[in-house]
Amino acid sequence: MTRASAGYLLPGLKAGLFALALGGLAAGTIAGAAQADIPAAFRQAVAEVASTDDAVARFYRENGYQAIWTGPDEVSRQRRSALLAALNETRAHGLPDRSAEVSRLVQLMRQARTTRDFGMAEAALSKALVDYATDLQTGLLVPSRIDDGLVRKKHTVDGATFLAGIRDTQPYAFMRSLVPASPQYRGLMREKLRLEQVLAAGGWGPAVQAKKLEPGDQGPAVIALRNRLMAMGYLQRSAARSYDAALEQAVQRFQADHGLETDGVAGAGTLAEVNKPVSSRLKSVIVAMERERWLTPDRGERHILVNQTDFTAKIVDNGDVTFETRSVIGKNTHDRRSPEFSDEMEHMVINPSWYVPRSIITKEYLPKLRNNPNAVGHIQITDRRGRVVNRGSADFSQYTARNFPYSMRQPPSRSNALGLVKFMFPNKYNIYLHDTPQKSLFAREVRAFSHGCIRLAQPFEFAYALLARQTEDPKAFFHRILNSGRETKVDLEQKVPVHIIYRTAVVSSKGRAEFRRDVYGRDAKIWAALERAGVVLPSVQG
Template structure:
């Protein structure tokens, strides 16, 4: 009887607990539901100012993505913490206060505001690290590059369906160049923390065979830069000559082993300035964050080279001449696709050259530039002696000018066409002496090639059995001949004052057009700065 009573009392007790729990559940359910509704309404209101976020949240009934997912929050905060490693301003993605507000906000409206702001910061970071912080054309009108911006809505939709940390790691450019630039940046930040490369080198010229304090300063600088093995020698010996030559090669200088004024100027550039160039190169790499083509042509304007790249390896390289340092002659930056070459080309003179250069000459002497034919709107040749050139100005000159195929043609004997609105292409030139210069900025904007025939052979090798014989046969015929490329080749005209070599030292070039200086100033306005990092 006692046991039975005890069991009944226990059952009654447990029932009371269950009933109490049920009471609490039903009592609190309306309140919880009310808070959820209030939060969703607040999310809808906070997201309304951003069309992409409004669409995203509407599709999920305005439920949050950050508050209940610690992995997602932590992955985002980790990515934000490493933003400065990529040359982005860490302060731009300050999120700790938002996370605190999201987790313990006093009102649903405050939590919703933090929720939407975190999503906005995520999208800002994704775009910055994937395709760059800046709009190139706003920095320099000759940067014509079309940045491959990703859909903001597509980005956040893909994010919530992916591993958070994996998705965020996939955002930066995946090119080998970006990875090497990132390593170089981190190495240079550690170098700055150790004091950099030490004192600069005095004097204007140091030659092999010299000795003394200048040589010692040069020796120490080259050792610190990694071009010379550690030594106690105080003379400009063979080892130092080799080190100077390696430095000159890595900086696009004439390789003579003499530390002349130009070489010393480059040697004395501070590591902070070199680091700025690396950070700018990383931003530029983000602007071109798309497939470049298994085979593509890479023209680096500051390096004065054109390369054919096959599967990330250089298979052909030649020197170039690029646009002169003049307002109307800068070579632009853009990407397009090479479709054909023209053997024995005519030169159709751009109107800007006709009116600004040739018209004044013709007004003084109607026989000036007599290698050029003057043509009317129908392409018919006009007798220049029948024209009174003094009647015309830059705006009303009605004629065109063309240079027929010849050895002396301004385009040489072949041009390579990737039709574009800027009228830029690669071509041969009769002015071969310019390729011996250290700085080769002399053209009207097009890219002249030192080895155009070999360039043509390399392009044709994939579609004819004997490219050299084919090309030379067409050349000897003397007629203008268009040869289509069976497989069009992407062409990228780029401007990199800092770039890497897979098997060599970091490469630096001069900022011939001042573009990278303008980019650095723009990055600075966004909060990017050089830093030193212990490690």
Template structure:
């Protein structure tokens, strides 16, 4: 950020002194003794920040917080800052208590200039954090490729200096209804942390008909979590079975009513861990900003292993998905883009990383290995394998590509859905249908596989055709790759939420399959976030 030279700034300070004096209704004697001290103090305090300096120069250094006419604006800011912890923000960055103490300690016009600058910096820091997030996503995890739109400081300052500062402050947090629901859950969990949800369930597996202390512990946890009313039963009866099924559905588990190892592990997670997930989810929503929810978009929540089409806020299509394996090179990334078309009968251009790490070693041992793949040059022409000495190349020097032509066994199946991006990530069909029966579905090299790709295609095409199945089948019946362009691009959001409220406000929870939530919470803690929202 550009730095304003003090000599340049002080020339404006001197020129502004008279205007400030008149705006305050002060006499000439006060102008000489006090007003310049305020202006000079404010000017020096903001001289290192170009946006703030320009703002105050543009208003001849007149205050927006510390003048007699600014009481309502100042009160609005301090009230909002005092509740910053409700948003899971680092309250020490804009400590309302410290600001109040500093205001009460003001004795000179120089002090007033410094507190004017401090209030402005606190406002901008809060606005930055609550509107677009505390952290830089890619610095926390390289798989979070989300582009965060940061608020413009000049516009923020112009807005807060207007007639309705409280409206400006209340407009800063994300408008997504899920954000308000997450905040409500955060406040509830803060109370639950102190009270707890009762003893953990000490069992590897419980099922209908079982009795004993572990069943009682399971019952008490289900009651504390709101899945069943208060009960004195000591038997794993129909009420407990139904409550377990509801719990399993909300936690991405097979709803069989049996408390197996996975269910017991989830039910033993305490309120503090859930609170961390909520705080992270709020930060993730802030990174996404107020994206357009008024029309159609695609929502792929990786820990939920689903892909949804959402129209005007309502889920109109959902299918199971497979995401990337939990390893450094294969985890599915997080970002947003625009789906533009689909390719029916796709060929698979094997990613370079897979070629050199997995297939080149096989070809060096046996040139006829992976025979379902064609070797192609940079122009896409097929090169006979007998013309290539695979052993003479390294992973870095290997000049060829590998391609699987359209077929029933093609790794992409019969259709892929394209939102061109530099990460070579897309949604697609797969011949490996058995993976969709698994509870945790992290098996791909990073792309998103769909359990019902044809139905997904029909749903997308229905926005532009009265016969989406016929359009798709006609492309499928033709030989070779066929492109079906979407008349209107559809936003795609590849997201990662382990805590997410339904449209009815019911919280759902998922496992942190990539450990990203843990890394984000650690970074938030390092930035000053505390779980209860109160500094210790």
């Protein structure tokens, strides 16, 4: 033992300085020492371990290499205890099990003998806190590495603030504060626990073996449907053997909670959802928790929420949904799926022109123009100066997707592809919300038909709700511009955050979990990535 370290270690350490990692250390450890008194071996060990984490390294430089974990005082003991307890509970958040890391940290602390050992343990505990807090607050995965439609950028956190927080705050309270505070996250945690209990108890019973069941039917399949809906909580206990009114109402409640047409008939789509196993629903909840961690905690006092799997667009004020309408999202093909991201709505355009995206011009319209120059006659073809091109004198057969020199525009009209109003949050993906002349699509159960933008079933009412905060009579204001027929930009005096999300599991304001289909297959990809990162279901844990 060096002379420097002798001043920081006492005899009798063979019993274990950390006393099962939760006990106090003997007097003479690093905490509380002046910077000049901190041994070089301790500083060097901390710097060495922290060299792979800029935030940890910066914290110790700014902190003068004062220890926050390895002291003999009660607060240091509480910090260690609070951290190890949290690391042992990561599975509650749908994160990988970190019990092996806890064992490693305990072993590291138990075996600490020299000043350098203490420095190594100090930095290791700090890195463990930063890793845990970062995963919990911003998510385990990087969205863009999973699917090219996941263009959402995670909000950033500063690991040094976590270390300052555990240093300056009551340790257990601080660790609790790291859990995402959104009602949705807390609700998903509760649903995860509930589903794990259902899974441990054996699930919801046998699947329903039928293609279609409807009121008046009888037989084993009806009984299986009855029993499964009872197990799920949609039907009170009953011995009825027929598809009676009570079962029909239970089916309707199930359909409402799963985004299905509430006709009370258990058709192929409804039965497919009824037969989903508990494990499938549990995966959806765990994926939704990861997705919730990707979102910034500050969603905006007023914000717009578009859930693609639910085919809805909502205006949320102070946590309450104040407006909701059906929506149509991008078709499920590689170049049309709507991306997921957040931005700010800045303005709306009433009586908009539709400036046809280059991809649509070259993939859809150019082949038609080659065959018939008068094709898509409702669209103007313009040159670089904005002049309308004479179709009769143009030879479209000479152009390819690379050298087509024209633009295409559809003037304002009721038949315009954007309808009569569009809502803009300028972004590089060219995505916005808009009206549409194709109103019949909103009656469909699955509404994935667009080129990527979000179509609204009630765009006028959506506009009224946005304008209500800046004009006394938003409806009159809107229609005065609309009736002019002129393309008009209307700025929003206060920008509104827009969050385009994709959730197959949500918890309603009443606290009940609802589920939707994985329209684009993105959640399946996220679950696969979580599994690769070490997340497992209780049924396959050792």
